[in-house]
Amino acid sequence: MSEPGQHRYVSSDRRVREDRRFVVGKGNFVADIGLPNTKHVALVTCPYPAARIKSIDVSAALALPGVHYVLDGAELAAATLPLMTGLDTPNVPRRPLAFEVARYAGEWVAAVVADSRALAEDAAEKVKVVYEKLPFVLDAEQALEPTSPLVHQAHGSNLLLDKTFTWGEVDKDFAASPRKLSLRVKWGRSSTVPIETFGVIASWDPWRDMLDVHASIQMPRYADQIGIALKLPVSSIRVHYDVDVGGSYGVKRGIKHTVLVGYLSRRLGFPVRLIEDRLENMRGGDAHGPERLFDVEVAFDDQGIIKSMKMRALENVGAYAGRSPFQLGKPIGAIVGPYKIQSVQYRAIAVVTNKTTQEAVRGFGQAPTNVAIERTVDEVARVLGLDPIEIRRRNMIRHEEFPYTIPSGTTYDSGNYHTVIDKVLAHTSYEELKQERDALRAQGKLAGIGIAACLEPSGGNAMFEALLNPKITTTTFMDSCRITVDGVGSITATMHTTSSGQGHETLVGTVIGEVLQLDPELARVTRPDSLNSLPSGTPVGSRMAIMLGGAAFHAATKLKAKLTAIGAHDLGIAPERAAYANGEVYDRNAPEKRRAWVDLVQIAYRNFHRMPADMEPGLSVSHVMQVPTGGKLPTADGRVQMYPCTSFEFHLILLSIDPELGRPEIVKYRVGHDCGTVINPKIVRGMTMGGIAHGIGAALYEEFAYDGEGQLMAQSFMDYLLPSSHEVPAVEIIHHCTPSPHTVLGQKGSGESGYLGAPAGIANAINDALRPLGISINTLPIKVSVLGDMIAAARDNKEK
Amino acid sequence: MKLDIGGEESFEVGIDALWRALNDPAVLVKCIPGCKEMIDEGGDRFKLILNLKVASVGGSFEGAISLADKLPPAQCKVAVSGSGTLGQGSGSATFSLEPQAAGTMMRYSGEGEIGGLVAGVGQRILKGVAKHLIGQFFKALRRETTAPVTPQ
The missing domain is CATH 3.90.1170.50 (Aldehyde oxidase/xanthine dehydrogenase, a/b hammerhead)
Structure with a gap:
């Protein structure tokens, strides 16, 4: 683990090396x-x-x-x-x-x-x-009815999964709490559409x-x-x-x-x-994403402290199982979000219907769950007359409480949620934002402030598999890197999977450069084919900065140790007396005595007589890395350590709605983001910006809608509406760094950042805007047509 | 997606002439939009070969048309179905004919269902397209049933 500012290449705003070929149109895609x-x-x-x-x-x-x-x-x-x-x-x-x-x-x-x-x-x-x-069935609740047509006759029902977990004293906490509230939230069928x-x-x-x-x-x-x-x-x-x-973001x-x-x-x-x-x-293409119905119930006190939560999640997975039902399992690793909810009951239900099959989508089911949690927290604040930021501050895990174990068994590694919120509000005054909202309202617009706080579990082990299917006993989740210095001294490192825009070559180069104290551009990064590869869990579960970065770090460390041993032997000193710096090995007691990079390569490749005994010739090392923490099967009561790291994001949004058209417009968007040590700021920024754009789509526009006859109505970009530059506002990202204790550089994941909280933040902003009319909406995407009709009906009622 | 079909049309020809035309494959093949061929399969059932274009999707369709519940010359139920790679459609409508002073009044009502690519891609314009196609049918039927005027 390391502190920010102490790195030579890590965290510096360096070029993303892959961008060169993409910008000039020289990528090598499958159609090429x-x-x-x-x-x-x-x-x-x-x-x-x-x-x-x-x-x-x-x-x-x-x-x-x-x-x-x-x-x-x-x-x-x-x-x-x-x-x-x-x-x-x-x-x-x-x-x-x-x-x-x-x-x-x-x-x-x-x-x-x-x-x-x-x-x-x-x-x-x-x-x-x-x-x-x-006969066919499209709706998840109808698919559960005994009279429903069966999608798979031989299976005997449309139910693929129905599992209830109880973590902690849920009934007791509900009985002891003076206040309760329930909410139904619907996440519409959207996806990542590459x-x-x-x-x-x-x-x-x-x-x-x-x-x-x-x-x-x-x-x-x-x-x-x-x-x-x-x-x-x-x-x-x-x-x-x-x-x-x-x-891709999951669907490829x-x-x-x-x-x-x-x-x-x-x-x-x-x-x-x-x-x-x-x-x-x-x-x-079997590339649709979650379509999920939540019933959430929370028990809380007069101060707004949420003691317990019951959540029922019903997933409409489409016609075949695919990976989709597991997307109900991944959110268990952050089922209470950033909050100290002490007991949880979670019922996960997956049904088949006559719709297109789902696949994994960015966050693997976490973004929908975050909407359910964050809408509920806002409702608790509303009934108590509390400010939505204040209620979050009261319920959030405090910095000094980490590592913090949530009821479902995952221990969160680190975080400083209150400081991130303070930083965002120091950047943008909350009072001024409220005044701006009220000024918009005074102009006759509907305007609302949306808040969302959530986690990005990262480092991807897939322990939800064993949790939902006890026949699966996998606890090994690897990634690997091999580094070879060739006979004339060039460095080649390998990664063992494809990339879909995450900048993995930059990641590997930067980490190797950092460890070897050499310009990262000197390390070529290649991708051998699958028959020449070391194990890789592939870029899922926001894991590559942690896992591929970790494997590259460890391989480079092994290489450094080997170079140091060769140098020490040739200098005739004990290995402990030798030190490595900038590609050279020298005697700590007499720094002028040194072996340069070319000398070390010469010895390793051509001068076996100068090599330490029992050392393999050549300079090729590899490291296969297991995901930090975990490695154990779930307990009998369904607790397990899921992802090792948790990044944090806090969204603050000002949104206005044209009351005549129902058209929402994002006026201001701020996000506080803490993903530990940032390895490449350009990549993290790109991930967060893209994630927020994707989240805006899921909240307001994107839906694979079906008509009553089972026909997909959104089959092209004419009907599946992606947010464009007109809909995506300028976003200001406020960074904070709470390093993870479990990773080599303190890094956490950011591959899903922005997307995990943006839909919740926008849904909350819209509901804040609708509040003066006495109406609310909890079905995403919140389409202009629906919003317009709701507003018109509410205004008509008011006039009566 | 479902479409409601219905309306009325007046014709200058007498009820018997109109009835005959509506039951004559040679006439219908000229009136059904995009109809390339109509093959009599007996029992008031016909096979249709259609070439249609809706929005950005076009293609050939194979269909069937059948007549039922006939009460000559006043009423008939027509069921149409067609499918191609680009989608499928089906519908049925009841026609009733009634003599009036200057010819015949036809009333029709029914329901259609469109699926596949055509439904998804063309959803916004399908109602308009259906109306247009029905209009084309009646226009052609009127032309076919009106005796050609000999030029003076």
């Missing part, structure tokens, strides 16, 4: 990868939310010149295993192509392979599928027994999952990680796409490529 003789896939999709596939006639499609093959679900199901899912639900199999029954409008039914994508699309129109329409849709090319080489995969992927155990589904040894799957990924999990093209390439003997168009991405 040209393999000779590649054929292209287009998909035939089911138009109904639920239908039995009676027959598929491919003759007209195959008759077109340039069309090579049409694959259906029956052939694929016979040749491959269902895709890996996390829960123990064997009767809810998930496959790349629908087999016998299609379960959502847009689900893939057949894949056409042709010389070009355009030809494949034309041929897909000629595939004639006869369907028998089946500019680059998912794409993959698979190429089977029968003479080497090798499937080469280039993909726009961000997924743990990707190669394992491909191998298992295709019934191939994982040593026959070579995933190329040196592919740039044009946006195209395992079904990959199994599909992997099978086709083996079956047909040429490279097969599938790059989603926007429609395929939105309907059938």
